[in-house]
Amino acid sequence: MSAALSWPIVLQKLQTQPTVSVPEAGYALAELGRNASYKAAEEDKLGVPVLEVGGKKRVPSVPVLHKLGLESALPPPALPPPPATPPVIPGSLPAKPANKPRRRRADDREAQSHVPAPLPVQPGSASSRRRTGRNLAQT
Numbered sequence: 001m002s003a004a005l006s007w008p009i010v011l012q013k014l015q016t017q018p019t020v021s022v023p024e025a026g027y028a029l030a031e032l033g034r035n036a037s038y039k040a041a042e043e044d045k046l047g048v049p050v051l052e053v054g055g056k057k058r059v060p061s062v063p064v065l066h067k068l069g070l071e072s073a074l075p076p077p078a079l080p081p082p083p084a085t086p087p088v089i090p091g092s093l094p095a096k097p098a099n100k101p102r103r104r105r106a107d108d109r110e111a112q113s114h115v116p117a118p119l120p121v122q123p124g125s126a127s128s129r130r131r132t133g134r135n136l137a138q139t
Helices: 007-016 022-030 034-042 061-067 106-112 126-132
Strands: 019-021 051-053 056-060
Touching (some): 056 061
């Protein structure tokens, strides 16, 4: 179940959201209930366009506000975004950037990767016995 609609909540949604539900638009326009709002939308009697997207019906907020005579309740239009890059004025190009570091080549990487050499095996050490399979007690 949804909460009961009230005029301040519906007006706030109309001013802040691009679309509202059919029951909210029906309540704002004629104080219609949920079922009556959907029936009016289906019969095209709401007086505003109804959009159906993905099985959901929505009503654009701006036409509802215009129909109610509340154009002044609309938020001011947003300013256009600033240009992505400033315009280039001939002769005002920035200085050439410093050289990039050179890419490493395969032979550079091999020289830089340091893998320690295996340690020499002392005769009679534990690793020597493991490798030969002989134990000092057997010799």
